[in-house]
Amino acid sequence: MNATTLDARLPYAAKPTFAEVAEGELDAVYRYLVFLTRDASVAEDLAAETFEKALRAWRRFDPSRAAARTWLCGIARNVALDWIRAEKRRRQREHHYAAQTGETLEPVWAEGVSPELERALRKLSAGDREVLALRVVLDLDGPAAARVLGISQSACSTRFSRALQRLEELIADEHR
């Protein structure tokens, strides 16, 4: 039984404190954001922002409706999407400068990741990385991951299968 289902199966469990939840889910949220943004330092800022928003909305969190990890990943996703939108606009403005100077800043993924895996992950779309992070790294089950993504369970399963397949192909290409 994974962490996401344990809380949900305790129908009348007392609501934990925010500090307890933050301490227990910080790594999971951080990992999710690293996979989504491909940048450890950005993920750090976004994780802090995620927990700020979660603290403000803590009174509305109902543990009987969703696990804390699912709830936090939903907030983190919105925070990350806002960052991606802002990043897209920034790149459009700075495209000319980067083309002239030839400067490209390569974000740092994280320590301890093999180069070929990192290269393969970078080639995946953000959507593929996201579903891999939720299902594999954070160990969310199908319904919980679908809830975070805002899609049906069948669509989530399909997306996960395709993401795994693409990653497999990319790693195989790296080995050639």
Added chain:
Amino acid sequence: MSTAELQTMLKAAAPVAPDRLRERVRSLQPAPRRTVALPGFPSPRFPLRRVAVGAVALGLSAFLAAAVVHGVASDDRNNVAVGRSGGVVMKLGPVAESVPATKAATDGRRTLAPDVTGQGRLTQAVASLTLRVDGDDRLSRATSSATRVARALGGYAASVEYVTPAGEPGRAFLELRVPTARVQEALARLGNLGTVVSQRLSTRDLERQLERQTAQIQQLRQTIDLLRVALRDPGITPAQRIELQERLAYAKRALAQRTHGRKATIAEGTLARIALVLTADRDAALGGSHGSGRLGRMLGSAGSFLALEATVLLFAAIVASPLVLLALAAWAGSRVRRRREEQSLLAVP
């Protein structure tokens, strides 16, 4: 590489949150709750959500309280409502204690309706009276007496229906006509024929209507005289003569109609209509019964008021429903756009 191996690789590559991030999260402070300070009560402050819930509960309580008050207020058996045309409508119980007696219609045993027929003014009066009598024999005598009362007052019985079905109490339905000026007297004398279950008298002033019809008739007569004078003029052309003759015919028809209408108005105000119901049913409801009867009327009135409130709310909902549908459509559209935008954002590496 198998799927299991791939997943193991991914899990192994999962980074750990740095300590500085952990410290940042630990140092977060909860934001102050949104509260509302009620006027006159600077403290304590109430959470916004509780205030909203309380306001909704208060609104519902006000709806119910208004219905109860309406039920109590409308139970006044001696209330008087002024009609739109300036008439007076009264609904009276079997004993109208607080209503002052009149000279023309007083009874040692009962106090009766006040004189509202408007002395000197043409007034339409319509009344209904329900009496309970003891047994079919009394019913028969009361029916005959009622017609004699109408005739004695200068009126007549327009219709009489007498029914005594086997095994059931008998009933009689009478349509009486009495001079309007004597309607109170008629009600008083008819009331003596049995126990009054209910009575109702409504009046409507017809004087203004009569004056208006009289003025129209005078104007039409003047018009007819002028047209006749014009037709005697030898200098008019044939076409003009035809037009004048058409106008004269039209005016004569209008005069006939107005004259007929005026006669009907006078007739309406001359004789009052009384619908009299005589019943031998021992269980006929008495308007003066206390306890559950009063409570029943109050509850019924309160229920009617609640139904009226519900109707108003339903009407408001119907009026607002297109706007709500538009808002829902806009919200759904924005959700679809947002979903597509997310997909496009996440489609790129």
